[in-house]
Amino acid sequence: MKNKKKLFRGQRDDEEVIKVFHKHWISFIRPVAIFFPFFIISVVILYYQGELGTGLLLFGYVIFLASLSYLLYNFVIWWWDVYILTNRRVIDFDQKTLFHRVVSEADLDNIQDTTYEIKGLWQTVFNYGTVNILTASSGQNIRFLDVASPEHVQHVIISAKDKSI
16 A cells, blocks of 8 residues: 555545645735834834934834734734645634634535635625535534635535545
8 A cells, every 4th residue: 555645634544635725815915914014114214223223223123023923923824724625524724823723624424515605895806705514413614714716615625525425
């Protein structure tokens, strides 16, 4: 038997990854919009460092490091928030903070229904939304939030479910 490389923690030996979905890039705009003004302020302060006192210069460095840390932190949370479809199940890795992750999964056999929702102007224009997966076993929905092309994601999940039967 061939030794296959596992792509994520908890992957079963007989399980193949069909698709990995990330959140749409537009859902990362809010942290960038918050980061940008603070970054500009810090760059202006650091540019005029010769004319400013050391207290304000230190403040510029603090703003720069804090805004960069904020952006990096939010990027890691955004990137680690992953939805995985395998030939056996769907898995939602919901990264809340650096040290808080909620993982939901459902076997493809237990999926009763899938729906997708594109709500509002931004989601319509940028083609992203939510895919809801109703399962029989867990009694809860698994939600793929802010996923790109939710209609396509729904189709891929339904196709994988049909192949697993």
